[in-house]
Amino acid sequence: MNYQIINLNEKLSKFNEHWSPKVIGEMNDYQFKLVKIDGDFVWHVHQDTDEVFIVLEGEMFIDFRDGQVKISPGxxxxxxxxxxxxxxxxxxxxxxxxxxxxxxNTGETESELTAVNDIWI
Incomplete structure (x- = not known):
């Protein structure tokens, strides 16, 4: 068995583009992805799944049609x-x-920000 620790900072240092999630691990049918964001994304929806956001550095916002949340590191x-x-x-x-x-990443919305899926780093 090959036991391997995943270092988040090392993985984040391997790319600079924004809005392009990179897969760093899988558990069952779920993927853990790192992404750098800056500026605005597009309105979108995921009809078949919840979406989990964990802020590692910086601060992000999520707008909803009826409100907004701010998510800080940790x-x-x-x-x-x-x-x-x-x-x-x-x-x-x-x-x-x-x-x-x-x-x-953009759900069912076609956009110039739609990223290629399943890119591992």
Whole structure:
């Protein structure tokens, strides 16, 4: 058996692009993804799955049609399936996503920010 620790800072140092999640591990059918965000994302929805955001560095916001949340380092927020939302950050923010394998970052919305899925670092 090959036991391997995943160093989040090392993985984050391997890419610079924003809004392009990178897979760092899997557990059952779920993937752990790192992503750097800055500026505005697009309004989108994931009809079939909840989406978990864990802020590692910086601060991010999630707009909903009826409100907003701010997530700071060390905090976690779960967007329930079927809830339209838009993420944004005023400055670069590093986050971890936990979601089922195959989830597209823009949900069912086609956008120039739709990232290639399943990219491992």
């Amino acid at each position: 905090e976690i927020f779960i967007v329930p399936r079927g809830v339209e939302h838009k993420t944004f950050a005023n400055q670069e923010c590093h986050i971890m996503l936990v979601e089922p394998r195959g989830v597209v």
